[in-house]
Amino acid sequence: MPELPETQTIAAILNENLKGKNVLQVQVSKDYKALPSTDIFIKTITGKQIKSVERVAKNVLLKLDNGVRILFHLAMTGRLLLWKNSVGSEKWVKVILHFDGDTKLTFSDMRMFGKAAVLSPKQTEELTARYGPEPLDENTTPQKLFENLKTKRTNIKNALLDQEVISGLGNIYATDALFLAKINPLTKTNNITIENASQLLSASRTVLNEGIKFGGSTLGDKMYVDPFGKEGTYQEHFKIYSKEKCPVCGAKVSFIKISGRGTYFCPGCQPLTNE
Numbered sequence: 001m002p003e004l005p006e007t008q009t010i011a012a013i014l015n016e017n018l019k020g021k022n023v024l025q026v027q028v029s030k031d032y033k034a035l036p037s038t039d040i041f042i043k044t045i046t047g048k049q050i051k052s053v054e055r056v057a058k059n060v061l062l063k064l065d066n067g068v069r070i071l072f073h074l075a076m077t078g079r080l081l082l083w084k085n086s087v088g089s090e091k092w093v094k095v096i097l098h099f100d101g102d103t104k105l106t107f108s109d110m111r112m113f114g115k116a117a118v119l120s121p122k123q124t125e126e127l128t129a130r131y132g133p134e135p136l137d138e139n140t141t142p143q144k145l146f147e148n149l150k151t152k153r154t155n156i157k158n159a160l161l162d163q164e165v166i167s168g169l170g171n172i173y174a175t176d177a178l179f180l181a182k183i184n185p186l187t188k189t190n191n192i193t194i195e196n197a198s199q200l201l202s203a204s205r206t207v208l209n210e211g212i213k214f215g216g217s218t219l220g221d222k223m224y225v226d227p228f229g230k231e232g233t234y235q236e237h238f239k240i241y242s243k244e245k246c247p248v249c250g251a252k253v254s255f256i257k258i259s260g261r262g263t264y265f266c267p268g269c270q271p272l273t274n275e
């Protein structure tokens, strides 16, 4: 599932390649419902120009010259691909945007948990307000993360995945950040200290920046690729995620499920000290 680095990689490539282009034609597959309705989706964006492409949490937003945003949320199996001339052999294509210069953008979604929508400027503000602070924003402080964590009565792993607490972290990067911060994923948020929050914010920035540097992570399912079809390589730089041995102490890595999500940690380097 694309997290902040994958979404950021997609948004940056789309911004570079679609800025200034006009939406000439919009096709939506019959088995798919764009929001608020396919008719409105098509009418609102046809003939408009792309001003910029941005990321908000794990959403890709294409800003149009009328202030409206086209939102794509990739969820589990969504993909955004750029094509020159003809659309290749991509499966489960739900939306095609045709631009000048024979450029096309496809949104495909095998399991259809993703989203294609148009948002007014007000709806865009509301969307942004629903998310917690951006971890890479320098205005996001350890104190803010600490306060947000304290509003959730759960373990730290679940809290980090809660997009109201901090936005953009998903299973892989949260797992790796907890390892770098030497915090056990099962630690109750009650027991998290301001020092922990500070270590976590710093560790999150480290893994997210590395994720962006390596173009995101592509797992064995090959589900995530960038808009040119290129795989990310952060998986070659995982800190603890998917590993069998701890890279720091060599101990066997523990694998547990927390809220159904596979979680890796080193019991030696990330002891549960405060039950």
Ligand SMILES: [Zn+2]
Pocket (backbone or CB within 6 Å): 246, 247, 248, 249, 250, 251, 266, 267, 268, 269, 270
């Ligand atoms: Zn270890």
